[in-house]
Amino acid sequence: MGTALIYDDEMTKYKLLWVDPACKIEVPERLTVSHEALVRTGLADRCVSVPVREATDAEILLAHSEEYLEAVKKTPYMSLEDLMEFTRQYGDVYFHPNIYHCAKLAAGAALQLVDSVMTGKVRNGMTLVRPPGHHSMRSAANGFCVFNNVAIAARYAKQKYGVQRVLIVDWDIHHGQGVQYCFEDDPSVLYFSWHRYEHQKFWPHLRNSDYDIVGKEKGAGFNINVPWNKVGMENGDYLSVFCHVLLPVAYEFCPDLVLVCAGFDSAIGDPEGEMCATPDVFAHLTHLLMNLAGGKLCAVLEGGYNLTSLAQSVCQTVQTLLGDPVPRPASLNSPCISALESLQCVRSAHKAYWSCLKHAADLPTSTISTKRIKLREGEETTEKGGEEEKDAEEKVWPEPPKRVTPPVCAALVLPDDVACPEGCERFSFSEDLDPLLASKLRESFLRDADDSTALITISSLIALTEKMEKNEICSGLALVRDVTKAMTSIVQHVTTVLSNRVLVVCVGDGNVPSHITEDRETLVVQMGSAQTDEQSCKYYIRVCLKKGCSDTSGFVQAVFGLLLPLGYEYDPSLVVLVRMPDSGVSDSLWQQLTGLLQSFALGHTLVLLQEEEKALVGLTASSLLGNPAPSLKQLQAPLTEDVEALERLRHRLQADWKLLQTTAPQTQ
Ligand SMILES: NCCCNCCCCCS
Numbered sequence: 001m002g003t004a005l006i007y008d009d010e011m012t013k014y015k016l017l018w019v020d021p022a023c024k025i026e027v028p029e030r031l032t033v034s035h036e037a038l039v040r041t042g043l044a045d046r047c048v049s050v051p052v053r054e055a056t057d058a059e060i061l062l063a064h065s066e067e068y069l070e071a072v073k074k075t076p077y078m079s080l081e082d083l084m085e086f087t088r089q090y091g092d093v094y095f096h097p098n099i100y101h102c103a104k105l106a107a108g109a110a111l112q113l114v115d116s117v118m119t120g121k122v123r124n125g126m127t128l129v130r131p132p133g134h135h136s137m138r139s140a141a142n143g144f145c146v147f148n149n150v151a152i153a154a155r156y157a158k159q160k161y162g163v164q165r166v167l168i169v170d171w172d173i174h175h176g177q178g179v180q181y182c183f184e185d186d187p188s189v190l191y192f193s194w195h196r197y198e199h200q201k202f203w204p205h206l207r208n209s210d211y212d213i214v215g216k217e218k219g220a221g222f223n224i225n226v227p228w229n230k231v232g233m234e235n236g237d238y239l240s241v242f243c244h245v246l247l248p249v250a251y252e253f254c255p256d257l258v259l260v261c262a263g264f265d266s267a268i269g270d271p272e273g274e275m276c277a278t279p280d281v282f283a284h285l286t287h288l289l290m291n292l293a294g295g296k297l298c299a300v301l302e303g304g305y306n307l308t309s310l311a312q313s314v315c316q317t318v319q320t321l322l323g324d325p326v327p328r329p330a331s332l333n334s335p336c337i338s339a340l341e342s343l344q345c346v347r348s349a350h351k352a353y354w355s356c357l358k359h360a361a362d363l364p365t366s367t368i369s370t371k372r373i374k375l376r377e378g379e380e381t382t383e384k385g386g387e388e389e390k391d392a393e394e395k396v397w398p399e400p401p402k403r404v405t406p407p408v409c410a411a412l413v414l415p416d417d418v419a420c421p422e423g424c425e426r427f428s429f430s431e432d433l434d435p436l437l438a439s440k441l442r443e444s445f446l447r448d449a450d451d452s453t454a455l456i457t458i459s460s461l462i463a464l465t466e467k468m469e470k471n472e473i474c475s476g477l478a479l480v481r482d483v484t485k486a487m488t489s490i491v492q493h494v495t496t497v498l499s500n501r502v503l504v505v506c507v508g509d510g511n512v513p514s515h516i517t518e519d520r521e522t523l524v525v526q527m528g529s530a531q532t533d534e535q536s537c538k539y540y541i542r543v544c545l546k547k548g549c550s551d552t553s554g555f556v557q558a559v560f561g562l563l564l565p566l567g568y569e570y571d572p573s574l575v576v577l578v579r580m581p582d583s584g585v586s587d588s589l590w591q592q593l594t595g596l597l598q599s600f601a602l603g604h605t606l607v608l609l610q611e612e613e614k615a616l617v618g619l620t621a622s623s624l625l626g627n628p629a630p631s632l633k634q635l636q637a638p639l640t641e642d643v644e645a646l647e648r649l650r651h652r653l654q655a656d657w658k659l660l661q662t663t664a665p666q667t668q
């Protein structure tokens with residue numbers, strides 16, 4: 001299934017008609033540069049084009065009062081003076097004779113997108129709209145917004161399609177207070193927003209935007225605010241919040257639909273956000289949400305006021321929705337102290353509501369980032385947002401890397417009697433093997449040296465890793481007699497011959513040859529049930545779950561709290577996913593993991609299965625082809641001892657792996 005793109009240039013036909021410094025950044029070119037970039041890059045042609053429509057009164061009344069709608073209806077007939085007068089009653093917004101029409105189109109576009117996804121016409125999609133929506137409230141326009149496009153879409157999806165749970169992710173740099181107010185007592189809509197806050201010094205200066213505002217009554221826990229109290233936040237800050245707050249909660253919530261308030265003023269160069277996250281980060285934010293709700297994801301444009309980073313970010317988002325491999329995360333910095341404080345505060349505020357956060361640390365005793373910490377003489381404050389910050393417009397950043405899709409998406413090494421699934425390519429090493437390599441492989445990996453099928457398999461795997469390295473093949477899968485032997489030979493080859501970093505993920509117990517774990521190049525993460533006496537060390541990390549990998553919620557904890565942050569920090573060029581015999585992992589969790597691991601290494605994931613498990617070839621290949629994994633059931637609480645063990649492991653490792661941190665360093 002494809003990706004919908006909804007855009008109509010009618011929404012460019014309104015603009016600011018008078019002088020107002022607060023509103024001058026909201027210009028029609030925001031839409032034209034975004035759409036033109038999608039056309040120029042060929043991404044628009046790869047999408048399913050869906051027309052806009054006007055939202056009806058009834059649909060607008062899903063989130064707004066009649067008196068407000070009636071008032072807005074009068075604006076097309078107003079004189080300039082009347083428009084200015086009408087505007088004055090609201091904050092940081094402007095009206096225009098054509099804005100009511102455009103606001104109906106913006107809301108209608110969001111509804112068209114919901115229809116396209118909910119009817120299965122497309123898998124996911126994005127709509128480029130203005131005016132944006134997330135600041136508008138029941139009876140008030142605000143922050144360039146007239147109707148709350150995403151709030152209306154959420155209510156519409158529940159009403160028309162019986163959607164039980166909607167996740168709204170608001171990655172715009174402003175707090176979508178309009179969305180928060182709409183759903184704050186509603187447990188069926190989980191609203192997540194991060195936003196520039198600076199301890200309430202930043203617009204809209206609301207006390208209600210802070211981390212302790214968690215929702216009301218039945219909605220308590222279903223409103224998550226992540227305040228950024230400094231500018232200059234980077235990719236590492238954003239990805240840490242996704243891994244340690246949003247994703248664990250989102251998987252526990254288990255939404256039937258994901259709506260994104262896709263604002264790109266959180267990208268570098270934006271005059272509003274003054275953040276430093278690069279446009280390619282939106283490829284990762286999008287990808288990390290694409291296995292929720294069976295892939296049903298609707299992205300609705302909100303803000304974004306730097307026309308260069310806006311266009312690049314929109315393209316990164318749409319290209320990921322189309323299923324292209326995501327770029328490697330450019331060398332991530334560890335989250336800054338201020339971000340860690342926010343992270344700790346949010347996790348603490350929500351520990352009462354989400355079992356995945358039950359063991360989160362308490363509130364920090366003091367927010368050290370706001371105090372000027374006494375540094376050794378002469379040392380510059382490493383903290384972001386210092387006065388020396390140049391203003392956003394002067395920021396320069398590299399163009400996001402070209403994201404080439406390899407000619408072969410998934411190559412499979414299978415015994416002849418196992419069918420190759422649709423969309424994949426059977427791969428077996430045909431040219432005669434280099435005799436030197438053959439003998440080396442024989443002596444080091446084969447039980448009986450003349451076991452030719454094993455030799456073919458091993459050499460096929462070696463050849464496969466080389467084609468992946470050349471980006472001729474994206475991902476691979478092999479049925480092998482002994483996954484441990486196969487893993488060893490691959491790691492040996494890739495680290496020595498290709499001298500690349502390999503992330504090995506072992507699902508299930510079983511011994512991992514020690515020499516892999518000692519080469520201090522390869523990172524091995526093994527998830528199982530074995531109570532190991534040997535401690536995890538920096539490059540060989542063992543997650544032990546009481547009930548093993550059959551415990552889905554414990555496993556998910558480990559994936560988001562440990563595996564993903566490690567993967568982002570390690571930034572491998574190849575991921576080897578090994579399903580150890582009798583791992584006990586469920587099929588849907590296995591597919592989720594296969595999908596999530598494609599966040600790394602340009603999607604170069606090589607999956608190793610025991611040949612007895614050939615029944616898993618089809619569903620594993622489906623995930624390698626980019627099909628969304630089936631959604632997991634709502635997760636029950638993970639075992640206390642597992643969560644505590646994971647916390648202890650994270651505490652021990654966070655000195656080596658900065659993205660594992662979830663708390664700010666304690667003040668002395
Ligand atoms: N420096 C201009 C102040 C603008 N304040 C309103 C911003 C609304 C953003 C909507 S995404």
Ligand SMILES: [Zn+2]
Nearest residue numbers: 172174265303
């Ligand atoms: Zn914004």
